[in-house]
Amino acid sequence: MRAVVPGSFDPVTNGHLDVVRRAAALFEQVVVGVGVNPAKAYLFGPDERVALVREATVDLGNLVVEPLGGLLVDFCRRVGADVIVKGGRSAGDFELEVQMAQMNRALTGVETIVLPTSAEWAYVSSTLVRQIASLGGDVAPFVPSCVAERLRARRGTDG
Numbered sequence: 001m002r003a004v005v006p007g008s009f010d011p012v013t014n015g016h017l018d019v020v021r022r023a024a025a026l027f028e029q030v031v032v033g034v035g036v037n038p039a040k041a042y043l044f045g046p047d048e049r050v051a052l053v054r055e056a057t058v059d060l061g062n063l064v065v066e067p068l069g070g071l072l073v074d075f076c077r078r079v080g081a082d083v084i085v086k087g088g089r090s091a092g093d094f095e096l097e098v099q100m101a102q103m104n105r106a107l108t109g110v111e112t113i114v115l116p117t118s119a120e121w122a123y124v125s126s127t128l129v130r131q132i133a134s135l136g137g138d139v140a141p142f143v144p145s146c147v148a149e150r151l152r153a154r155r156g157t158d159g
């Protein structure tokens with residue numbers, strides 16, 4: 001069975017990777033969809049977000065990373081996936097995910113599985129990582145090394 005793990009990944013964190021890797025262990029094939037949420041302002045452009053997720057998952061043979069445009073259910077159809085896998089950090093996350101799961105199932109019948117994030121990473125979010133990095137903090141414990149390097153390089157050029 002093929003699953004889609006969608007997200008903004010701005011940037012990909014160890015919390016995302018925990019969910020992505022567990023999805024790759026559960027399903028034969030995984031497609032990570034790197035999308036755009038119109039409600040969000042992005043630090044990294046779409047190509048860079050895709051490239052960083054690819055670099056951080058290069059060891060996984062049953063996983064590909066693709067840009068996700070338009071509706072998530074249309075993306076699932078296009079790549080031949082019957083299941084969406086999301087990570088859930090908190091009760092608030094689950095509340096939102098249940099509504100989206102019900103809507104996506106009503107749209108095309110696609111199912112959603114919410115994997116509780118490992119406790120080790122439950123407090124990590126891309127928003128906090130971006131904020132800490134922009135103010136000169138060390139985010140290396142929370143992100144893959146390619147992301148830590150990219151954030152350091154950006155800080156160097158952004159002043």
Ligand code: PNS
Pocket residue numbers: 006007008009034035036037038068070071072073099100101103104
């Ligand atoms: O959790 P994120 O990072 O905000 O997810 C971003 C993304 C692009 C995966 C999400 O916004 C999405 O699924 N967008 C597709 C639009 C869509 O299908 N909307 C209806 C959802 S019920």
